[in-house]
Amino acid sequence: MKRIVLALLAVAAVAGVVACIGLAYGQANQEATPIFVNKIPPGYRDWRLISVAHEEGNLNSFAAVLGNDVAIKAYREGKLPFPDGAIIAALHYGHVPSEENNKVFGRAQSFVAGAPTNIQFMVKDSKKYAKTGGWAFAHFKDGKPGDEALMNTCFPCHNQAKARDLVFTRYAP
């Protein structure tokens, strides 16, 4: 059961392709490092589009992935690693059928963003977050940051995308 829960958490973490801030990395046997960054970056809803994403299965999530100016510039210039100051946001919603659209279509095929489920961020600061690849991760549900168990899943998962500076989402033209 514990393994299932951990697996689900890992999936939840990679979900939006970005995840959880702070990275509960302050275990007793480690130096104190930034734990939870529990402030939502201001203005993120006005940021520009990086791409869209959809996860099936238990997540059933629909995401818009946005970037602040630093992140968008780096994406468009194809520069890796991302420079300090880059922030990537994944706005997650339910992936729900649209009855009103399907009525017009005459068949069930239309899916839209349902209720918001969480917002996740990756914040680049190569010195401050050196232990976690230069990134802090954040997860907010109803405005509240994710708990330590969830936050611990972020870095190990994103670290599998080392070739892309730990960022899963590619830029959509």
Next chain:
Amino acid sequence: MKRIVLALLAVAAVAGVVACIGLAYGQANQEATPIFVNKIPPGYRDWRLISVAHEEGNLNSFAAVLGNDVAIKAYREGKLPFPDGAIIAALHYGHVPSEENNKVFGRAQSFVAGAPTNIQFMVKDSKKYAKTGGWAFAHFKDGKPGDEALMNTCFPCHNQAKARDLVFTRYAP
């Protein structure tokens, strides 16, 4: 066969929830009205997010729906009808599985934006486009506007969303 083709065109039109500019409305038995607006609105890729959309079936499309400042303001204030100057853009991509994400997940569940398929716009000008509910519609594939048969499907379909000023897409918070 003709009915199937027309149905497919209707589906293609509603797809992005916005569609085709100009609305080949210049048939012989009608006054000359703006036909194809064949210029892509500049700067649309920097516009802010309205929502995301996904169509299954033949379309298999993944959309990011963006709005210019006038459109975003109207959405956020919940004002209908949309004021003149509002432009809504639907950036369509293929809805494709992400092998690289699935490898990390350990199962097939991740979908991302594939190659761009088309870009569609709705442009509000209540006087200029009075005959089509105040909206012009546009469709661009590889930078080229849609043909007349496609353009003719836009308005009749969107006109079914009269209660929402012909706009299907709802704002995602």
